Amino acid sequence: MHLYGYYRSSAAYRVRIALNLKGLDYDMTSVHLRDGNQFDPDYVKLNPQAQVPTLVLDDGTPLVQSPAILEYLEEVHPEPALLPADTMGRYRVRALAAVPGCDIHPIGNLRVLKHIQQTYGQDMAAAGQWAKHWIELGYTGLERMLADSSETGRFCHGDTPTLADIFLMPQMYNAIRFGVDMGQFPNIQRINDANMELDAVQKAYPDNQPDFEPA
Amino acid sequence: MHLYGYYRSSAAYRVRIALNLKGLDYDMTSVHLRDGNQFDPDYVKLNPQAQVPTLVLDDGTPLVQSPAILEYLEEVHPEPALLPADTMGRYRVRALAAVPGCDIHPIGNLRVLKHIQQTYGQDMAAAGQWAKHWIELGYTGLERMLADSSETGRFCHGDTPTLADIFLMPQMYNAIRFGVDMGQFPNIQRINDANMELDAVQKAYPDNQPDFEPA
Incomplete structure (x- = not known):
């Protein structure tokens, strides 16, 4: 492939x-x-x-x-498997994945930040505040969803990574970049740390890619 | 339920x-x-x-x-079934669904339009232009995806409605509301019209809901 x-x-x-x-x-x-x-x-x-x-x-x-x-x-x-074997587990993983997938990332990605700067005469710092706002709002709900369920484990759902973790990790890269205070989101931070220990995540991490450009 | x-x-x-x-x-x-x-x-x-x-x-x-x-x-x-029986068909329906689901609707929904007005001192007309921009951009790609495939039928995929149609129809409601010129998107318009003939869509249509409020 x-x-x-x-x-x-x-x-x-x-x-x-x-x-x-x-x-x-x-x-x-x-x-x-x-x-x-x-x-x-x-x-x-x-x-x-x-x-x-x-x-x-x-x-x-x-x-x-x-x-x-x-x-x-x-x-x-x-x-x-990146989805659980049971229907309710698959539902939960897909719901957790949709928080960054539909409610955070689309509103704060590069093309949107560029459009804000061009259309409303904002600088990159202001566009960064926009991105941070939507990450914090989405993480507030996601943190509740993780905290309130006995199915949350070492990872978003249980003790192995699922699609929910796969959607979370790129959002974490942006959360750090835009200065989100992760002290507000202890479950998300803990799950991020568990994911960061995986070779699969390290190998996929943006800064470890051949086309990485330091800021 | x-x-x-x-x-x-x-x-x-x-x-x-x-x-x-x-x-x-x-x-x-x-x-x-x-x-x-x-x-x-x-x-x-x-x-x-x-x-x-x-x-x-x-x-x-x-x-x-x-x-x-x-x-x-x-x-x-x-x-x-709202997903095809074959893997490639399911892939295609989910990809078509993700265009409004991830690339259009999240950027133009009510909370985002409110935030633009509050943060950048814009009026509702300007926020509407923002929404229209993202709908037209997303529809440009979606129209290509529909036009270029022999699997497009009366509906987004074949001749029965799928998840792709279910994601498209609410986006169409907003496209009309924000004044998108649908002449640019003949396949999307045609598929919208086929969906509008379904009782299931009519019964779900916003203006037919008990909590509908005329503008």
Whole structure:
């Protein structure tokens, strides 16, 4: 398989973690989002939304949209499982994953921060405050969901990583970047620390990617 | 089952369509989002994020996050199917669903539009332009995805409604509200029209809800 991504893209980072956890081999091509390389017409043929990631299967089929890619990988490569065996567990993992996936990351990603700066005459610091606001709001709910359930374990759900952790970790990278005080969110912090011990996460971590650029 | 929702919430509208398509009975309680009733402490016990929808099962278990609720309903009430029988079809439907689910709706919903007005001193017309921008950008990619595939039928995938249609229809309500020129998106418009013919969609349509308030 071949993954088109970008070191700092949350959605690409999710797919890297999943591929690593499942022990699947893949090559990578970096699509430089800040330089606008996602708009290259050849790339748009692979990814009609001009976004990353795109996971190209060995038969050449390009897959887009990280939530759909992750469910696909889980169906085709079920071991190790990233969704629980029981229906209520699968519901809970998908609900936890949707907090960063739908309620935090989309509102604070690069294209949105750029649009705020251009449209409302804000600087990057103000755009960072915008991102921080949505992370803290989403984490407030997520922390409650984790604190209130006996199914929360060493990871978001039980003692092995699931899709919920895969969505959380890229959000954590941004939470740190935008200065979120994690003292407010002890369960999220604890689960982040457990995930950071995994080789699959370390190998997927933005700063460890070949296209990483120091700030 | 009991659904806590709001007539104009896209996420609640998704769940209403799915329940209707599957012929499941449910009662409804309206949570008035513009009046802030989602922050009522009793409601937050059901929904730790203070959002809608919440679907309370007959045993009292509250389910949150519409993407997770929809996958749950599909697992527990598999007929009529809202996901295709084949892996690649399920991938495609989930990818199409993620365009409004992750790349459009989260950036333009009520709480975000309110925050833009408060933080950047914009009026509702400017906030509407913001919403329209993200709908048009997302629809540009979605239109390509629909136009370029032989699997697009009367609906987003084939000739019966799937999760992709369920995510599309609430986005269409907002596209019309914010004045998107649908002439740019003939496949999306055609699929919207097919969905609007379904009783399940009509019954779920915001203007047909008991808590509907004319503008």
